[in-house]
Amino acid sequence: MNNSPDLILYQAFEAVPLGIAVFDLTGKVAFMNSNLAEVMGLDPHQVCGEDIKRLLQGKGIPSGHPLYRILAGEEYKGTAAPLTDGYPSYVSTHIIKGDDGGNAGGLLLLWDARGRQELEQAVLKAERLAIMGQLAAIALHEVRNPLSALQGYLQLLEKELEEVRQLEYVEIMLGALDRVNTLITNYLRLAKPGTPERRPCDMDELVSDLISLYEVELKNRGISFLFSCDSDLPKVSLDRDQFYQVMVNVLKNAAEVTSQNGEIHVGIKYLKEKDMAVFFVRDTGAGVSEDVLPRIFDPFFTTRDKGTGLGLYVCREIVKNHGGGISVANNPDQGCTVTITIPCESRGRSL
Numbered sequence: 001m002n003n004s005p006d007l008i009l010y011q012a013f014e015a016v017p018l019g020i021a022v023f024d025l026t027g028k029v030a031f032m033n034s035n036l037a038e039v040m041g042l043d044p045h046q047v048c049g050e051d052i053k054r055l056l057q058g059k060g061i062p063s064g065h066p067l068y069r070i071l072a073g074e075e076y077k078g079t080a081a082p083l084t085d086g087y088p089s090y091v092s093t094h095i096i097k098g099d100d101g102g103n104a105g106g107l108l109l110l111w112d113a114r115g116r117q118e119l120e121q122a123v124l125k126a127e128r129l130a131i132m133g134q135l136a137a138i139a140l141h142e143v144r145n146p147l148s149a150l151q152g153y154l155q156l157l158e159k160e161l162e163e164v165r166q167l168e169y170v171e172i173m174l175g176a177l178d179r180v181n182t183l184i185t186n187y188l189r190l191a192k193p194g195t196p197e198r199r200p201c202d203m204d205e206l207v208s209d210l211i212s213l214y215e216v217e218l219k220n221r222g223i224s225f226l227f228s229c230d231s232d233l234p235k236v237s238l239d240r241d242q243f244y245q246v247m248v249n250v251l252k253n254a255a256e257v258t259s260q261n262g263e264i265h266v267g268i269k270y271l272k273e274k275d276m277a278v279f280f281v282r283d284t285g286a287g288v289s290e291d292v293l294p295r296i297f298d299p300f301f302t303t304r305d306k307g308t309g310l311g312l313y314v315c316r317e318i319v320k321n322h323g324g325g326i327s328v329a330n331n332p333d334q335g336c337t338v339t340i341t342i343p344c345e346s347r348g349r350s351l
């Protein structure tokens with residue numbers, strides 16, 4: 001087998017996914033690999049000794065094309081108009097120096113720029129989306145203030161109204177406002193997740209407060225509510241507002257799937273040996289089907305008509321930022337349980 005350096009070089013030039021041509025000072029082609037010959041519609045074995053300029057002109061490549069620049073001794077690196085294959089290309093031309101340091105010829109490299117262009121377009125798109133995201137976050141933040149005012153006054157009105165019909169209207173409006181509020185809160189959390197500002201929190205108190213908001217509504221719907229908390233649970237170091245958001249999302253999900261005579265059990269356990277708090281919300285809904293389960297934390301994944309699919313995604317981001325974990329599993333009998341673990345970080349500090 002002939003292992004001459006020329007043969008090895010020839011094979012290497014044939015193997016690389018580039019179009020390559022080498023020519024001497026007079027423009028005579030010394031080598032052109034099959035890739036470039038193919039793009040130019042030439043036979044690679046018949047181009048040696050041909051004039052590179054004539055070949056380019058013969059293929060109708062316009063005189064302004066950067067490929068010609070090297071013939072005037074000008075090196076070039078950049079994108080170029082398509083050759084015969086119709087793809088935008090990336091051209092790189094180099095002067096080859098002789099032993100005496102003078103110009104001896106030129107090297108021309110050409111490759112398909114589609115991948116690079118796609119990447120550039122993707123980066124531009126990502127930048128545009130990031131700016132749009134920031135603008136939307138600012139706008140939504142501003143929308144929230146008038147919303148809170150509307151909500152507050154509607155709640156006052158609700159207390160004053162006696163006519164059932166009017167009360168119903170107010171309830172519908174309050175429900176709609178509540179939804180918009182959740183959407184904005186989730187969106188803002190998504191756009192600006194932020195590092196949690198952790199402080200020691202009494203979880204028994206936080207979860208009880210939260211439950212009291214939902215308890216009446218759930219009782220009215222014939223759903224019973226259970227709350228349990230291990231008595232030795234220490235204060236848990238977490239961002240109160242962020243964690244509140246997690247519990248609201250999980251509780252809302254449970255409330256949405258649980259029907260009359262169902263039950264929602266919210267519990268907090270303390271794993272002393274690991275210094276971990278385990279929160280669980282168990283419902284008696286329909287549970288989660290096998291095809292939904294792997295996608296349940298994906299952003300914008302929802303099976304609900306009015307869902308945004310951001311609830312659990314936001315929960316997972318917040319819990320992750322707290323160094324914890326969140327999972328959803330079907331119960332052996334009925335419904336499912338969402339389990340959240342958070343390191344308490346109660347040891348070695350006075351709480």
Ligand SMILES: Nc1ncnc2c1ncn2[C@@H]1O[C@H](COP(=O)(O)OP(=O)(O)OP(=O)(O)O)[C@@H](O)[C@H]1O
Binds near residue numbers: 254288296303307313
């Ligand atoms: N307790 C549950 N029981 C059954 N399915 C659930 C439960 N919680 C969540 N899911 C499923 O996971 C999907 C995603 O939940 P997620 O909270 O992220 O969004 P969503 O509730 O659909 O919308 P949003 O929370 O934005 O209003 C839901 O659409 C539902 O299919």
Ligand SMILES: [Mg+2]
Binds near residue numbers: 307312
């Ligand atoms: Mg939800």
